[in-house]
Amino acid sequence: xxxxxxxxxxxxxxxxxxxxxxxxxxxxxxxxxxxxxxxxxxxxxxxxxxxxxxxxxxxxxxxxxxxxxxxxxxxxxxxxxxxxxxxxxxxxxxxxxxxxxxxxxxxxxxxxxxxxxxxxxxxxxxxxxxxxxxxxxxxxxxxxxxxxxxxxxxxxxxxxxxxxxxxxxxxxxxxxxxxxxxxxxxxxxxxxxxxxxxxxxxxxxxxxxxxxxxxxxxxxxxxxxxxxxxxxxxxxxxxxxxxxxxxxxxxxx
Ligand SMILES: [Ca+2]
Numbered sequence: 001x002x003x004x005x006x007x008x009x010x011x012x013x014x015x016x017x018x019x020x021x022x023x024x025x026x027x028x029x030x031x032x033x034x035x036x037x038x039x040x041x042x043x044x045x046x047x048x049x050x051x052x053x054x055x056x057x058x059x060x061x062x063x064x065x066x067x068x069x070x071x072x073x074x075x076x077x078x079x080x081x082x083x084x085x086x087x088x089x090x091x092x093x094x095x096x097x098x099x100x101x102x103x104x105x106x107x108x109x110x111x112x113x114x115x116x117x118x119x120x121x122x123x124x125x126x127x128x129x130x131x132x133x134x135x136x137x138x139x140x141x142x143x144x145x146x147x148x149x150x151x152x153x154x155x156x157x158x159x160x161x162x163x164x165x166x167x168x169x170x171x172x173x174x175x176x177x178x179x180x181x182x183x184x185x186x187x188x189x190x191x192x193x194x195x196x197x198x199x200x201x202x203x204x205x206x207x208x209x210x211x212x213x214x215x216x217x218x219x220x221x222x223x224x225x226x227x228x229x230x231x232x233x234x235x236x237x238x239x240x241x242x243x244x245x246x247x248x249x250x251x252x253x
Contacts, residue, residue: 121215
């Protein structure tokens with residue numbers, strides 16, 4: 001495959017230095033503190049990956065995410081480059097299950113990719129022609145053999161394009177029994193919009209090859225009705241500032 005490049009999908013939020021505000025202790029500055037809190041919520045957001053580890057069965061996976069087999073939003077999942085090792089199978093990444101057999105040390109219910117393998121998820125863009133907004137991506141690895149490490153780079157393409165844009169990367173080469181990473185945009189918006197497909201490039205985790213058990217891709221159809229921010233959030237903030245101003249006025253009088 002050609003056409004991969006390293007452009008950040010969402011680069012602009014990083015071009016501004018983070019804004020800061022001082023924590024103050026005097027009542028005089030209560031209103032300023034509250035306003036500062038309001039500014040804080042508007043700081044430039046960025047793509048964030050949280051990592052959790054556990055024992056066998058700690059985590060569950062979704063069978064209703066955008067990329068799960070059988071969902072109307074899913075079109076195809078293939079290994080484009082590389083191979084599935086030790087009897088593993090790429091189709092195990094979106095079957096909505098983690099374990100199929102009593103022997104959870106086995107690679108068979110996983111994708112255990114050769115280093116450099118590239119898989120491609122294609123979404124169904126015939127029913128949702130504008131593609132999809134990606135909300136979050138959860139990747140589950142492991143159980144046994146110290147194969148819970150994750151090291152991959154995720155890419156996306158706009159609908160109708162073969163140009164893969166880098167979205168995020170994960171490199172967590174630990175030997176825990178299970179690991180779940182969850183990547184999202186901490187500003188609350190989508191990771192990317194108008195998405196037609198995703199690719200994952202698997203890299204070496206420094207030890208035994210990783211056992212990937214599921215990749216859940218959550219999101220909504222682009223152009224579908226979006227949730228409107230809760231008005232009570234703003235009402236609460238405005239109310240708090242008003243109380244602060246009243247308090248300041250009383251102290252001065
Ligand atoms: Ca799934």
